[in-house]
Amino acid sequence: MTTAMLLENIHQSATAPLQGAGISVDRRTGALAGDELRQVLAAHDLVGIRSATHLRAADIASAPQLLSIGCFCIGTSQVDLEAAAAAGIPVFNAPFSNTRSVAELVIAEAVMLLRRIPEKSALAHAGKWAKGASGAFEARGKTIAIVGYGNIGSQVGVLAEAMGMQVVYFDVLARLSLGSARACATLEEAVGQADVVTLHVPATPRTRNLVDARVLAACKPGAILINASRGTVVDIAALAAALREKRLGGAAIDVFPEEPKTNSEPFVSELQGLPNVLLTPHVGGSTEEAQENIGTEVAAKLVHFLTTGGTIGAVNFPEVDPGPLQAPARLLNVHSNAPGALAALNTLLAQDGANITGQHLQTRGATGYVVTDLDRVPSAGLMEALRAHAGFVRSRLLTR
Template identity: 45%
Template sequence: MLEGFLKALLLENISAVAVEGFRQAGYEVEAHKTALDERELVEKIKPVSLLGVRSKTRVTAAVLQAAPKLVAVGAFCIGVDKIDQKTASERGIAVFNDPHSNSRSVAELVMGEIIMLLRRTFQASSEMHRGVWNKSAAGAHEVRGLTLGIVGYGKIGSQLSDLAEAMGMRVVFYDTSHVLARGNARPVTFRELLEISDVVTLHVDGKKENQDLFGDQEFRAMKDGACFLNLSRGFVVDHEALAAHLKTGKLSGAAIDVFPKEPESGAGFESALRTLPNVILTPHVGGSTEEAQANIGSFVSAKLLDYVRTGDSLLSVNLPQCHLEYEEGSYRLMHIHQNVPGILRAINDILADREINIERQALNTRGTLGYAIYDINRACDEELMAQLKAVPHTIVVRAKGC
């Protein structure tokens, strides 16, 4: 029964907006500023019904298998690659993320770094801190009239497109999906983008096929003196190859916010790029603004609470998308099952035998999973729940108002 799910575990300094939202909904909240490793998480997960993480925590099969009360996992970020979605699906655990709320913050940082790279601002600042006054226009450029190549034209890439065009840049983009261009931006092939862009910026997702997307061959194909930025995923760029092309002058500068291996906050950091003066390095802070984190905290916590309360799985990254308008006081059943014939008939027969009327229902499937939501005309009891759980191929049965 849903009323017993009252503990939320939040890791990695998730916004106070989310903490307060869970508390107002009646949850006991345990919040940590850092990630937990697998052993620590296994020890803490047993009484938890809602788990919130960001980009560091690995929610492994072992963690999920040690979580008998876990209903849903919220990734308070875009990426969900650290969450074992296969095991979560097999156990009927919903996974939600927020693909939108930090896109403006990332786009603004990229635009700012493009300007800083083209004006050599960080190098000039470093010299000033060393007591060197070196006023020069050599190598400094306006963004107006230059070509920006965006690899990955999703929420972040398209917002960046608007900002860059407003600054007078010509925008071209490459995306594996057919997407609508914003403003005067135009789609081009990957090769053409590399050859004509004065600045190339990556905004791709965490799919395995994006691993090592940029290496020696791609950097060689870029325009001489171009700038390169990556604020997407660390594993998509060969940093050794990037460093080599920065040292030879093939590329004039780079800005990197994500890395193949990222240490804990405050720990030591090593990279082939660390000592290069023409590289802006930031510790994965593209989406780390107070505004973005508050928006993410509000969005993901609301999705988790709504899923527990109504069963609404819209925007879940792993479960079938299922929605049934909820009326307060309704008696609601939620049934996650393997996607095989006969499940609904078995459920309907059980309800009919008990003279329970189905007032509304919704069903959707996704791969091997099926998800059905029922509103019925009277409260269910433990015997009914036991019968529904005993239906072959059932994964999870939950109830609201019963």
């Protein structure tokens, strides 16, 4: 029986689709690392993680039977995607399911910070009455700069515009604007005119410390910075300095360069104790609605791959959608993207006497993936020959 391990308290909505496909599901509430993680990987065909479990090349190499990885979140930077692809393992995520949750939090934080609610709330908790309008502003009429105008960033823009804010954005890709949003040619141009700057970019070498002392210096005096994307995007020390020097009016940070692996570990940040700063424990997408949607979406992708070989939505793999299995057998072959790979596969099939009724091939980078429907179940000898072939990464057989 195919087995799956779901880590980090993945929503229960993921369980039913997997079990409905005949997959045995085990669950753990926390993240894993080291030998404990590798033991789990070695004992399961599928693994589901969120953001705290990191799958490195050595972890992936320790589990040669692992078929697929499900990231029950938006980001996939916690997985070595190249190593997974090289091992023939597609990685699936949920790029849209928590979009609304993150966007709503960003807008709420913008309003809270413009009104200086964090420090007023802290004073009230301390027994001090700080009634007054000084330094508190409406969102209406203010400019918000969205850095990264993808699924979440564009939705933030729609919500912000509905509140009467002016929307500008910067993205390294050409993006069609929604509503009256206006694109900026540079990051500095965007942040220089904004009362609120919000970040929605992935974690890549290019975005590491994207917002550093230089960019913070280019911000409008008194501006507010919100980061609900990835912790490595902001230079935290530079941000803390800008806040202490009152060059910025406030900040809301939901993600950090280093985060506790579990809720029982302590959290430390240079931003703690600063006024008009909201610190949240990576909860941008943590609503019941988002987690339920994510569980359903990623589980469906894993089931689709397991039952049909389809890889639509894989973030690291050639995307093939062969449809439901109608033929007696379907061969899934991952190979090095090199000349002659398909010819070698088809020659072996011909030698085994198997007739091809349908074939789908796609390549991505160094990886090739071909799905072949056959008029009969191939012999055990053919499967051994496929698995022994130097140019093939892995071969899996589906039968009706």
